[in-house]
């Protein structure tokens with residue numbers, strides 16, 4: 001029976017991934033075929049987006065969150081997400097009417113038609129950042145390239161191009177480079193450090209573009225020095241932010257939008273969303289009650305000043321930890337990561353933020369393009 005080619009090839013892709021050993025599955029238009037305008041979501045980055053890829057690599061418990069109380073609010077079990085519940089990327093998938101995007105490394109899951117999530121807690125744009133313990137951005141790109149060539153085999157070049165061109169690429173990277181490798185500043189300047197990180201990120205964007213990616217979503221680097229672990233580094237526990245760290249974030253946020261504007265001019269069809277979470281984040285940690293939180297400095301889970309010691313769950317070197325009553329009261333869930341409620345607010349800014357925060361497109365507009 002003849003079917004429109006487009007529909008047929010997308011159906012066969014779904015079938016091939018769902019039933020890799022079966023050639024005799026009947027195509028069922030109603031159940032398995034995708035609407036023509038299906039836009040998938042491919043996710044790259046660090047713990048802000050990692051749904052549990054680090055559960056499947058050889059790393060340290062410091063870079064894993066596969067134990068309670070992580071996950072307690074929404075999932076009711078630890079998934080590997082560094083939060084009490086869903087991450088920003090989970091909310092974006094939800095708003096885009098996609099299912100939660102499974103970790104790429106999850107064994108036995110091979111249906112990539114809604115996209116894939118390559119993010120790894122601790123990852124940086126520089127290969128050396130926490131090297132050996134994370135899936136760095138370059139390796140994440142390698143995974144994506146493998147997937148793209150699989151798509152080309154199943155769908156053909158033209159169909160893959162359309163499919164990847166409709167998809168949205170969410171990327172968040174940089175915080176770990178700046179937060180874990182300040183020793184680099186003994187040999188290079190702050191600006192050179194930032195240029196290295198952005199240079200690597202730019203290379204990865206261009207490579208995704210080469211594979212067919214056109215719609216990209218980015219966020220600025222948050223005020224890193226105001227995260228509980230960084231506040232706790234400040235002598236005297238005055239509550240002050242660790243400004244040296246925030247300075248790197250500011251330099252990054254000044255330079256990266258210029259790079260994006262340049263890419264938009266040079267790469268035909270390149271469209272992007274850049275959400276200034278630095279500004280909105282600074283606002284909310286300074287005025288938590290305005291955003292429905294009771295606490296903007298102290299984490300929900302951890303120990304020491306601001307619960308800035310990474311002990312949440314008691315599975316790392318420090319075994320004792322405190323846990324707040326209601327994670328939704330806190331902006332930070334642990335010493336370096338947001339509560340589900342804060343993640344949701346961030347996701348909303350990225351999805352439907354007005355143009356003074358999220359520009360030139362918000363993610364909703366990008367998905368609809």
Ligand SMILES: *[C@@H]1O[C@H](CO)[C@@H](O)[C@H](O)[C@H]1NC(C)=O
Nearest residue numbers: 056057058059060131132133
């Ligand atoms: C995992 O890491 C540990 C410690 O670094 C090492 O001893 C072990 O051989 C590694 N295992 C694998 C499978 O790479």
Ligand SMILES: *[C@@H]1O[C@H](CO)[C@@H](O)[C@H](O)[C@H]1NC(C)=O
Nearest residue numbers: 125126127128138200203204
């Ligand atoms: C990124 O930076 C590192 C140096 O830290 C370099 O070895 C690597 O090849 C660079 N490029 C990419 C795309 O990651």
Ligand SMILES: *[C@@H]1O[C@H](CO)[C@@H](O)[C@H](O)[C@H]1NC(C)=O
Nearest residue numbers: 126128129130131180181184
């Ligand atoms: C920091 O970067 C340097 C050079 O890129 C690298 O040799 C070192 O291992 C990195 N340190 C950490 C902690 O990531």
Ligand SMILES: *[C@@H]1O[C@H](CO)[C@@H](O)[C@H](O)[C@H]1NC(C)=O
Nearest residue numbers: 292293325326327328329341
């Ligand atoms: C936690 O706080 C949120 C926001 O204030 C509230 O909606 C929720 O009902 C609280 N949950 C519990 C278990 O008290």
Ligand SMILES: *[C@@H]1O[C@H](CO)[C@@H](O)[C@H](O)[C@H]1NC(C)=O
Nearest residue numbers: 276279280283354355356357
């Ligand atoms: C952005 O604009 C909205 C209304 O359009 C306003 O409520 C909000 O305060 C503005 N935010 C900033 C950071 O300027």
